[in-house]
Amino acid sequence: MKNSLQIILIIFITINLSSCYAPKYLPKAASIYQNEYGAFIKYRTIDNNTFAGEIIAVDSSNLIILNDYSKELMTYPINKIKRFRLRYALPKHYEAFIPIFILYPAIHGYYSLITMPFHVLITTLVSVSGENDFRYTSRKISYQQLRMFARFPQGIPANITSYDLN
Amino acid sequence: MNRNNTFYLIILLLSVFTFSCNEYFFRSNYNNVNDLVHGSDTMLEKPFLKAHLKNGFVYILDNRWEFDTNTNSITGFGSLYGINRLLVSKGHATIPINNVSIFETNSKLNETEVERIAALSLLAGVDIAVGIFCLTNPKACFGSCPTFYLNKNDNFHYADAEGFSNAISPSMEYGDIDALCNTNIIGDSFSITMKNEALETHCVNNVNLLAYPTNKGERVYQSQKNDFYLCQNDYQVFKATADEGNIISLINNNDKTERFSHTDSKNLSSKEEIYIDFKNVKDLNNLGLIINFRQTLLSTYLFYSAMGYMGNKVSDMFAKIESDSFLRNNFDAAVKELGNIEVYVWNDMNNTWEFNNQFNETGPIAINKQIVLLKNNSNSNISNIKVKLVLNKGLWRIDYLALTNIKDKVAPIMLNPISILNKGKLDNNALKSILNTEKHLISMPGSEYEFNFKLPKKNIDYELFLYSKGYYLEWMRQHWIKDKNLLKLKQMVYNPKKYLKHEAPNFKKYESYMEQEFWNSKVDTKTFSYDEK
Numbered sequence: 001m002k003n004s005l006q007i008i009l010i011i012f013i014t015i016n017l018s019s020c021y022a023p024k025y026l027p028k029a030a031s032i033y034q035n036e037y038g039a040f041i042k043y044r045t046i047d048n049n050t051f052a053g054e055i056i057a058v059d060s061s062n063l064i065i066l067n068d069y070s071k072e073l074m075t076y077p078i079n080k081i082k083r084f085r086l087r088y089a090l091p092k093h094y095e096a097f098i099p100i101f102i103l104y105p106a107i108h109g110y111y112s113l114i115t116m117p118f119h120v121l122i123t124t125l126v127s128v129s130g131e132n133d134f135r136y137t138s139r140k141i142s143y144q145q146l147r148m149f150a151r152f153p154q155g156i157p158a159n160i161t162s163y164d165l166n
Numbered sequence: 167m168n169r170n171n172t173f174y175l176i177i178l179l180l181s182v183f184t185f186s187c188n189e190y191f192f193r194s195n196y197n198n199v200n201d202l203v204h205g206s207d208t209m210l211e212k213p214f215l216k217a218h219l220k221n222g223f224v225y226i227l228d229n230r231w232e233f234d235t236n237t238n239s240i241t242g243f244g245s246l247y248g249i250n251r252l253l254v255s256k257g258h259a260t261i262p263i264n265n266v267s268i269f270e271t272n273s274k275l276n277e278t279e280v281e282r283i284a285a286l287s288l289l290a291g292v293d294i295a296v297g298i299f300c301l302t303n304p305k306a307c308f309g310s311c312p313t314f315y316l317n318k319n320d321n322f323h324y325a326d327a328e329g330f331s332n333a334i335s336p337s338m339e340y341g342d343i344d345a346l347c348n349t350n351i352i353g354d355s356f357s358i359t360m361k362n363e364a365l366e367t368h369c370v371n372n373v374n375l376l377a378y379p380t381n382k383g384e385r386v387y388q389s390q391k392n393d394f395y396l397c398q399n400d401y402q403v404f405k406a407t408a409d410e411g412n413i414i415s416l417i418n419n420n421d422k423t424e425r426f427s428h429t430d431s432k433n434l435s436s437k438e439e440i441y442i443d444f445k446n447v448k449d450l451n452n453l454g455l456i457i458n459f460r461q462t463l464l465s466t467y468l469f470y471s472a473m474g475y476m477g478n479k480v481s482d483m484f485a486k487i488e489s490d491s492f493l494r495n496n497f498d499a500a501v502k503e504l505g506n507i508e509v510y511v512w513n514d515m516n517n518t519w520e521f522n523n524q525f526n527e528t529g530p531i532a533i534n535k536q537i538v539l540l541k542n543n544s545n546s547n548i549s550n551i552k553v554k555l556v557l558n559k560g561l562w563r564i565d566y567l568a569l570t571n572i573k574d575k576v577a578p579i580m581l582n583p584i585s586i587l588n589k590g591k592l593d594n595n596a597l598k599s600i601l602n603t604e605k606h607l608i609s610m611p612g613s614e615y616e617f618n619f620k621l622p623k624k625n626i627d628y629e630l631f632l633y634s635k636g637y638y639l640e641w642m643r644q645h646w647i648k649d650k651n652l653l654k655l656k657q658m659v660y661n662p663k664k665y666l667k668h669e670a671p672n673f674k675k676y677e678s679y680m681e682q683e684f685w686n687s688k689v690d691t692k693t694f695s696y697d698e699k
Binding site: 029030032033034035036037089092094108115118119122123125126129130133134147148149151152153154156157159160164165166 | 192193194195213214218220221222224226228245247249250251267268270272273274275278279281282285286288289292293296
């Protein structure tokens with residue numbers, strides 16, 4: 001029983017670690033083609049600060065985001081960003097199935113010894129995979145490619161000031 | 167965490183990190199209309215278009231957009247959003263190219279959930295199949311009686327003992343002894359964990375440890391009559407044959423690689439024979455046959471069938487069993503009909519097989535380790551002993567056979583537990599119940615009790631046995647009620663021979679699968695034998 005609890009705990013930690021906050025302005029995957037906002041980005045700076053928000057624009061030296069927490073425009077030098085993680089659509093959540101799928105093998109009697117680990121494996125895999133979908137990390141895409149996910153891929157138009165955006 | 171769990175955890179984490187990230191390529195940017203037209207032409211499906219205007223507004227057009235070379239504009243249907251992406255207008259739009267700063271195309275993300283849905287569907291498919299199997303054949307999926315473990319993290323595949331398997335009602339309560347062998351004991355402490363791993367209520371009256379100190383080369387074995395014999399000299403099997411041929415590799419080691427057969431498809435009570443030869447037996451006096459054995463799932467099947475036949479009358483029936491001694495003695499007539507394992511020894515003088523003894527023990531989980539006393543053959547002076555076992559086909563799994571010389575009949579000391587832990591916490595009430603013969607310790611599904619004993623002396627090699635006394639109450643399952651068939655039950659009790667013939671085809675339907683799947687969940691180095699057909 002203690003081991004089962006350890007495993008369930010590890011599963012939830014694994015899922016939790018693999019998942020991240022997904023703001024409401026992100027589209028569902030099915031309507032990605034008609035999303036008017038920029039993607040969500042979370043980045044860690046070389047001095048170990050973390051910022052998150054909608055990508056407004058990316059130029060050759062700066063990343064500009066609309067901070068999700070302060071609701072203010074933030075400009076940060078690219079060369080001071082250690083790594084980033086981008087999410088362009090809402091993830092599918094499968095965690096709700098975990099208790100059902102883990103408890104279900106109880107009706108398998110003896111065979112639950114075989115079916116239970118598969119349930120744990122597959123439901124965790126599916127949940128983590130769902131959480132990890134629609135994401136890119138700094139290892140996968142360059143800042144040039146990151147521009148495509150900005151609200152203004154062309155850069156912030158000259159007529160717009162930081163006070164105009166929200 | 168034990169090795170099995172670690173294994174699964176590693177597989178889990180590897181799988182997660184290997185398969186968890188899909189990449190989709192659905193978006194492109196174009197700085198001018200020529201690139202846009204040429205770029206989108208190569209796509210299999212016309213993409214949706216976003217036209218980012220120089221003033222920061224954005225048009226999002228569906229895939230009906232077109233480039234009008236005459237007016238140098240893009241036309242289509244969609245929506246216009248302001249700089250804060252509030253909707254400005256919707257409908258038909260004409261966008262002069264000069265107003266556009268950058269074009270962006272987006273394709274639909276199709277079938278993003280296919281892999282996950284496939285995985286869950288596969289899982290659901292397996293669940294349904296196993297679920298149906300278990301619902302229709304509950305006898306194959308659920309266990310019985312309390313199981314005991316030297317290592318509390320083991321599961322029922324590695325049970326070291328199972329208690330009072332035949333005691334299915336209060337009046338059938340009895341004490342059961344199982345050999346725990348000469349387990350390595352450090353110091354004078356010994357613990358064993360009792361689990362309830364089935365849908366049953368276990369009422370445990372006693373749990374005691376029987377211990378007898380041994381010297382090097384000595385072993386103590388328990389007989390069918392629960393007598394104990396101090397033995398020495400083990401004679402290994404020289405030759406062993408059954409219907410399928412040479413079986414020596416299956417029975418010459420105490421390794422859980424067992425010899426078993428399948429039932430007869432026409433009669434569940436058909437018999438078979440096993441022939442065993444021993445050579446160079448130095449001392450022909452006081453021989454005993456050591457046998458490590460247990461049952462297949464046939465007896466479990468028959469028991470659950472009986473429960474099913476009772477249907478909604480189960481409580482009435484059990485009340486009758488309590489008060490009617492005939493019914494109580496014949497409730498398991500079908501299992502009794504399957505018989506004991508009979509032991510014959512070849513008599514050279516008469517050239518005949520001479521019946522010596524017989525033995526039996528119910529339960530498919532823990533392996534029984536017992537001795538069968540052989541008659542002294544004073545007329546024989548040859549050192550070769552031939553033994554024949556006659557047993558019911560498909561009922562027995564035999565792990566080990568050997569001969570030994572009995573030195574003496576001995577009486578082990580009986581020890582009470584000094585403490586009981588209930589899921590790791592000291593449970594004095596449980597201890598009181600076990601020590602008081604008038605009371606029962608009630609163990610419900612999922613319960614785990616660790617019994618701690620103190621041995622008389624430290625660092626002595628004790629041969630240990632577990633004594634457990636009690637009874638259990640099988641929980642009726644909803645899906646068994648539909649199996650109600652009192653005529654079949656009657657046949658089972660009053661005409662078991664006929665019943666075992668009629669039931670043979672039903673049992674054969676899943677015998678192979680049931681045994682293989684049941685024992686196939688082997689892990690690590692602990693191995694079990696199963697039929698590989």
